[in-house]
Amino acid sequence: GAVVSQHPSRVICKSGTSVKIECRSLDFQATTMFWYRQFPKQSLMLMATSNEGSKATYEQGVEKDKFLINHASLTLSTLTVTSAHPEDSSFYICSAPTQGHNTEAFFGQGTRLTVV
Amino acid sequence: AQSVTQLGSHVSVSEGALVLLRCNYSSSVPPYLFWYVQYPNQGLQLLLKYTTGATLVKGINGFEAEFKKSETSFHLTKPSAHMSDAAEYFCAVSPLNSGNTPLVFGKGTRLSVIA
Numbered sequence: 001g002a003v004v005s006q007h008p009s010r011v012i013c014k015s016g017t018s019v020k021i022e023c024r025s026l027d028f029q030a031t032t033m034f035w036y037r038q039f040p041k042q043s044l045m046l047m048a049t050s051n052e053g054s055k056a057t058y059e060q061g062v063e064k065d066k067f068l069i070n071h072a073s074l075t076l077s078t079l080t081v082t083s084a085h086p087e088d089s090s091f092y093i094c095s096a097p098t099q100g101h102n103t104e105a106f107f108g109q110g111t112r113l114t115v116v
Numbered sequence: 117a118q119s120v121t122q123l124g125s126h127v128s129v130s131e132g133a134l135v136l137l138r139c140n141y142s143s144s145v146p147p148y149l150f151w152y153v154q155y156p157n158q159g160l161q162l163l164l165k166y167t168t169g170a171t172l173v174k175g176i177n178g179f180e181a182e183f184k185k186s187e188t189s190f191h192l193t194k195p196s197a198h199m200s201d202a203a204e205y206f207c208a209v210s211p212l213n214s215g216n217t218p219l220v221f222g223k224g225t226r227l228s229v230i231a
Contacts, residue, residue: 034218043223093159107159
């Protein structure tokens with residue numbers, strides 16, 4: 001199946017700094033990618049939809065200025081957590097659906113962000 | 117709007133016993149249904165999916181699920197649990213076979229397998 005690569009898998013940063021998470025579709029083009037956040041022992045919460053060449057669409061309650069999304073090419077979307085705080089610590093997962101008749105969503109490996 | 121309910125946040129079975137993870141959905145249009153498995157600190161791996169056609173769907177690792185429209189259910193089963201099946205399982209629904217539509221996930225069920 002298709003491969004979605006997410007990097008880094010784990011990052012620790014200091015409060016106030018910014019962290020960039022990359023999501024790449026390795027063997028297919030993704031005009032749309034989804035970013036999810038997962039709290040411990042909870043389900044995935046959709047944060048935003050990343051659209052290649054246009055602005056991301058954010059879910060209600062998600063701060064656009066805090067979670068910057070850039071989808072600069074058909075294979076790369078980035079999520080930047082700006083001015084990170086401890087409450088931003090979480091597991092972030094991206095997903096890229098394939099196109100065509102039988103679409104399927106493929107997920108990255110996830111990024112464990114810890115803000116200290 | 118679509119929604120997914122997974123009954124039981126935690127299921128514990130003995131090794132070799134039947135695994136049954138329940139999933140009920142709500143959808144205003146014919147749904148596409150998925151089961152994903154997540155191991156600690158990892159992304160999601162697709163176990164199986166139902167789009168159209170045969171309602172009994174076979175997936176990887178011996179899992180299968182049956183789409184029952186009358187019951188709005190898509191329960192996941194495996195005849196004999198293995199220790200390696202211990203993980204978090206998520207049921208998800210998509211309203212359309214469209215790449216631009218995000219999945220809606222249930223809250224997940226943690227499966228524990230006892231030796």
